[in-house]
Amino acid sequence: MLETIIIALIAFAILWKVIKTTINNALIVVTILFLLYTGFGITPLDVWHQITQVAQTLSQGPIGK
Numbered sequence: 001m002l003e004t005i006i007i008a009l010i011a012f013a014i015l016w017k018v019i020k021t022t023i024n025n026a027l028i029v030v031t032i033l034f035l036l037y038t039g040f041g042i043t044p045l046d047v048w049h050q051i052t053q054v055a056q057t058l059s060q061g062p063i064g065k
Contacts, residue, residue, distance in 0.1 A: 036042040 033044050033047065036047065037044070
């Protein structure tokens, strides 16, 4: 019985760290997107479009082909 409680506490601690890190990263992304929008007028859709373009370019292989 005690082992089960210890394992549950360890699992909860790990889950808590993952959730905390996820929320922290989400807040950082939201802050960056907000600053880009207010400072330069760059919308989140513009950022997403640029990310997909970079992914397509990288998937096409080496540049010297």
